[in-house]
Amino acid sequence: MLTFTVRRLLYGIVLLFVIVTLAYLLLYAAAGNVGRTILGPTATQATVALKNQQLGLNSPLISRYFSWLGHALTGNFGSSWFTNQPVTTAIITRLQVTLTLVLGAVIVSAVVSAGLGVWAALRGGWVDRVIQVFSVLGFAIPGFLIALFLVRIFALGLHWFKPTGYVPLTYYFGGWIRTVTLPVIALSIGLVAGVAQQVRSSVIDSLRQDWVRTLRSRGISERSVLFKHVLRNAGGPALSVLALSFVGLLGGAVIIEQIFGIPGLGQIAVLATSQGDVPLVMGLVVAIGVLVIVVNLAVDLLQGFLNPKARIS
Amino acid sequence: MSEAAVSSGALAPDISSDIRAARSHLARRFLKNPIGITALAVLVLIVLAAIFAPLLTSYNPNGVSVLNILQGPGAGHLLGTDGAGRDVWARLLFGARYTLAGALLATVVAAILGITSGLIAGYYGKWFEAASSWVTTLLMALPGIVVLLAARAVLGPSLWSVMVIFGVLLAPAFYRLVYAAVSGVRNELFVDAARVSGVSDFRIIARHILTVVRAPIILQASIVFGIAIAVQVGLDFLGFGDQTIPTWGNILNDGFTNLYRDPQLVIWPGLAIVITGVALTLFANALRDELEHSARPSRRRRAAVATAAAVTATAEPVPPVSSTTIVHEEPDTAAEAPLLHIEGLAVGYPQPDGSVTRVVDDVSLNIRRGEVHGLIGESGSGKTQTAWSVLGLLPSGGEILEGSIRFDGEDLSKVPSAKMQDIRGGRIAYIPQEPMSNLDPSFTIGSQLTEPMRIKLGVSKSEAKAKALKLLGQVGIPSPERTFTSYPHELSGGMAQRVLIAGAVSCEPDLVIADEPTTALDVTIQAEILDLLRDLQQELGVTILIVTHNFGVVADLCDQVSVMQQGRIVETGPARSLFADPQHPYTRSLFDAILDESPARGAYAEVRP
Secondary structure: OOHHHHHHHHHHHHHHHHHHHHHHHHHHHOOOOOOHHHOOOOOHHHHHHHHHHHHHOOOOOOHHHHHHHHHOOOOOOOOOOOOOHHHHHHHHHHHHHHHHHHHHHHHHHHHHHHHHHHHHHHHHHHHHHHHHHHHHHHHHHHHHHHHHHHHHHHHOOOOOOOOOOOOOOOOOOHHHHHHHHHHHHHHHHHHHHHHHHHHHHHHHHHHHHHHHHHHHHHOOOOOHHHHHHHHHHHHHHHHHHHHHHHHHHHHHHHHHHHHHEEEEHHHHHHHHHHOHHHHHHHHHHHHHHHHHHHHHHHHHHHHHHHHHHHHHH | OOOHHHHHOOOOHHHHHOOOHHHHHHHHHHHHHHHHHHHHHHHHHHHHEEEEEEEEHOOOOOOHHHHHHHOOOOOOOOEEEOOOOEHHHHHHHHHHHHHHHHHHHHHHHHHHHHHHHHHHHHOOOOOOOOHHHHHHHHHHHHHHHHEEEEEEEHHHHHOHHHHHHHHHHHHHHHHHHHHHHHHHHHHOOHHHHHHOOOHHHHHHHHHHHHHHHHHHHHHHHHHHHHOOOOHHHHHOOOOOOOOOOOOHHHHHHHHOOOOOOOOOOHHHHHHHHHHHHHHHHHHHHHHHHHHHHHOOHHHHHHHHHHHHHHHHHOOOOOOOOOOOEEEEOOOOOOOOOOOOOEEEEEEEEOOOOOEEEEEEEEEEEEEEOOOOOEEOOOOOOHHHHHHHHHOOOOOOOOOEEEOOOEEEEEEEEOOHHHHHHHHHHHOOOOOOOOOOHOOOOOOOHHHHHHHHHHHHHOOOOOHHHHHHHHHHOOOOOHHHHHHOOOOOOHHOHHHHHHHHHHHOOOOOOOEEEOOOOOOOOOOOHHHHHHHHHHHHHHOOOOOEEEEOOHHHHHHHOEEEEEEOOOOEEEEEHHHHHHHHHOOOOHHHHHHHHHHHOOOOOOOOOOOOO
């Protein structure tokens, strides 16, 4: 298990290294005259040249890359070209917000889809059909469109929640709930549709296994058969779907944060890419890469917990 | 739609298996699927509307008119005008052209890249396989939207370049599908045969391999297409697209900015997106249903069909079933009330057409305390169904039609399910046929052994553990401690069967029902398990009903035998007299059959004294 974890971790680090290198070279190759971009068309030729020199853009790309990499390994990703804010600070404050949304969506989706999936699998009939229809709609309608309707109804219409903005949890719980509920729902719906389907089919599949009959033959209660044994066995595939959705969820958060005016990674991604703020974009690439690696590793460990066979492979 | 749905490959594993058989009928059956055909019709309508847009409206989609800003739906403009006075209906129609063409571009790029690399990696393997699986992991670790935003910063706001890049990002969806299917058939006989007979690789791929994955590719394409629309609309909606062309996302964006002045402007593009998305999803679902349907019939139906087939169409040399049972009388019969008394039992599976397939018919059995009773017959004769009826564990759909099952004076066919749950495990226990599939793979042996004991015997966790360890030793497991903490996959079949036997006797039952307990095991292990069962029976004095198709097992273990054929008992009596003088032709044919099959042990003909 330990060697497996270490191997996965090393693999992730190599992957991250490749992504970061490609991103760095491509972004700088396409960046053009950086000093001119920052200072605008009115700046004189001399100040632009000076700016470029200050940013160290006159040395060759490869040597700049290695110097950046060296600093990055110590946690120093430079500063934003436009705000001069250190990239690390900018990203860490916003990462917390985005993680709140994404993890909130993962937890909500896991709970709701486990409930719906089991319900559909056991009850069949109209319950199953209604949940199937819901799944199709949740899968087919883009999350941001759902977000628009949620804002229209619950924020602008009923005033239950705030249409925009974000209040940190540490600041005021009520405000936090009023700002994160709608974005989390909007992020979750597509995920619930997919995961509930998976739970449903895994539960149906598990219930057909021979060991279910044997458990029943031992006089184990239906509740224990279902919630202890079947659900644990059905958990693995559902977890895989959930884990694979994580990357998509980060992408979804970009759009959802725009709609709800939430100062998360998405907002910074939009800003940095549209301005061409390369140090900030590189910081984002690293942050998202690390996040994906950590999540994949956590999922592997969880998979091993759920499925003993996964522990040896 | 979330892009993760594709990368999850939720569809891939099921589809790749065994589609060949049914593909010829797939298209025809799909056209009979009402949901699928409706969804397809809607999609065709949308595409036609996009193609013939100029015929459906006379307005220029980009025709700005300051005089006609935000006019509601009405005579002049079907759906009104937007914030710049442009006709919404015209913008939607022409928008469909851009939106659909963009999504198509992404899908085509993804399909070409994914299918080509999947074919090469799957068919030739080697270094290309390693490299492409690496690239796939890499692409799947990238959040699409962020990459697209970055690409836009570099390339400028162009619908086409964004969609090409998104196509590259989505290529793994096709790659994984094609790769799985191709590496599955690569070494199949029909591909080998083609290769040997000198068919070129190119033709093999085109003829034998592409046809296998054709339908799943269409399915995957419709999903990718939907995702491309969603992402493209999302970017345009945020204002990152090319604002000069009327895409659905730009129309939505305009509606959103005028949300307070004219809320209905959001509705129309929203509806267009939702209808297209739902139609694509339903189309894909219907296609997948038909694919899975053709790949494997539902298990229950298959089982029932198999049983029914076995009941109705047994091999020809078998003599016809007689309605009476030949009984070998014994001197001390009816001395005491039997522990299990089955009378006129009939079990059936109602079919969708209203008929009932009877798998057990008018079965009567008497099992006395302490005896080992063999229920013998070939596969499909209804012996397992009889055993399951006693346990109250018939598969879903099966039911007891007639008769009674009296266990210690109580009719099990009538007791409520809560009571039956008490009886199961505690008084009647079960040893299954297939040891490896009858242990829950996710729990340790110890946990599975102690759970019933704690319920049935009400013992503490440590007592249950002590008892489980003792039982494991008793059933001949060499190191009980280690097995206790093992998972099922760490055991051999023989060990697993010993664990299941330990589990069956753990709560001191009166009756153990063993369903072919040795069939799935190696011949040497079979003998050991039979020894174990006999020892346990003598030690515990438990009554055993053993279901088998093997006279060797009967000879080895049983006091009484009942022979079952086509859902009926044809002959019953003490093992010794039945062996000495088989009356029924079916019993005799079973004896003859032993000569063809490997016996459970050498001395099968030697009946217990």
